[in-house]
Amino acid sequence: MADVDGARAALVATPDGFDLARAGEQTVDAGRLAAMVSSLSALGDAASRETQIGQPRCLVIDSSDGRLVVRSMQFRGEPLIVVLLTDTAALLGMVLNALNAADRQLSNA
Amino acid sequence: MKDHKIVFTGTPGAGKTTAIAALSDVPPVTTDVRNSDPGLAKEHTTVGLDFGQVDLGDGQMVRLFGTPGQMRFEFMWRILAKDALGLVVLIDNSRPDPLADLTTYLDAYKDVLPSMNAVIGVGRTLECPLPTLDDFTDLLNARNLVLPVLAVDVRQRDDVLMLVDVVLAQAETRTRACSHQMSTVLIWCEQALETNLASTIAQTSLATSSSWPTR
Numbered sequence: 608m609a610d611v612d613g614a615r616a617a618l619v620a621t622p623d624g625f626d627l628a629r630a631g632e633q634t635v636d637a638g639r640l641a642a643m644v645s646s647l648s649a650l651g652d653a654a655s656r657e658t659q660i661g662q663p664r665c666l667v668i669d670s671s672d673g674r675l676v677v678r679s680m681q682f683r684g685e686p687l688i689v690v691l692l693t694d695t696a697a698l699l700g701m702v703l704n705a706l707n708a709a710d711r712q713l714s715n716a
Numbered sequence: 717m718k719d720h721k722i723v724f725t726g727t728p729g730a731g732k733t734t735a736i737a738a739l740s741d742v743p744p745v746t747t748d749v750r751n752s753d754p755g756l757a758k759e760h761t762t763v764g765l766d767f768g769q770v771d772l773g774d775g776q777m778v779r780l781f782g783t784p785g786q787m788r789f790e791f792m793w794r795i796l797a798k799d800a801l802g803l804v805v806l807i808d809n810s811r812p813d814p815l816a817d818l819t820t821y822l823d824a825y826k827d828v829l830p831s832m833n834a835v836i837g838v839g840r841t842l843e844c845p846l847p848t849l850d851d852f853t854d855l856l857n858a859r860n861l862v863l864p865v866l867a868v869d870v871r872q873r874d875d876v877l878m879l880v881d882v883v884l885a886q887a888e889t890r891t892r893a894c895s896h897q898m899s900t901v902l903i904w905c906e907q908a909l910e911t912n913l914a915s916t917i918a919q920t921s922l923a924t925s926s927s928w929p930t931r
Binding site: 621622623624625638639641642643645646647649650652653657686 | 745746747748749750751752753761763764765784786788789791792
């Protein structure tokens with residue numbers, strides 16, 4: 608989060624919708640957000656399968672007052688979902704770069 | 717071709733994904749992931765939605781949507797119920813408190829249930845005969861709801877088809893009742909209009925004749 612200007616909160620969730628860790632703003636209901644990104648991620652998987660475009664890496668919800676970037680990762684063979692909530696000042700490229708770096712760190716841990 | 721949307725909801729493990737797979741003409745879209753909840757004795761669980769469709773062969777296509785069962789996915793219950801023709805609530809009678817399970821879904825859909833076609837399908841009634849179907853009906857009656865309660869095995873296509881047929885039959889009955897009411901209202905309107913017209917014409921004639929200049 609520290610590497611991204613405009614990052615408001617980060618969340619790590621299981622694919623079946625439980626929150627494992629959170630950082631940043633506490634105004635977000637982590638349990639509820641974990642369930643929602645689990646659904647979004649699974650829908651992304653289904654849409655990718657249906658359109659035969661391979662394994663989805665990232666979902667971006669680009670809204671008027673900010674972005675929600677959802678990224679699938681692996682930690683010791685276990686799938687995880689990492690979410691970054693940002694305001695509009697955050698550059699999408701920086702967010703994706705930070706999430707890629709986090710993915711590499713988790714994969715090598 | 718009439719196109720209907722029917723939503724399958726209910727407790728985790730009640731067989732929503734199985735029911736849709738049993739009835740769908742096409743390979744269903746699923747969003748199952750590995751379950752990490754030790755309190756839920758199943759390997760995979762739905763976290764987004766299930767989708768299938770069935771051509772009933774009489775000019776009716778039914779799109780089947782399944783919700784996740786767990787309460788934390790309650791936001792999906794409401795999203796999926798939007799514009800649905802009907803709701804199938806599946807209850808697993810082998811769970812600790814099936815009546816409380818039904819209450820959860822009746823509460824969640826309380827705003828739409830009075831006007832929505834719905835049926836309750838209770839599974840695993842042979843292994844777990846209690847509560848009885850009458851107990852479920854009593855629970856519904858206590859909430860002023862009159863909904864069919866059926867014992868089902870969602871692995872059986874015919875059982876799932878029966879649930880869909882019940883929803884469609886309810887919808888047809890409502891449409892007929894509505895069209896009967898509309899006919900009654902139209903007849904009443906026509907009569908009122910005729911009476912009113914006659915009265916208006918009479919009044920206009922009087923007014924016109926009285927306002928004519930006299931020589």
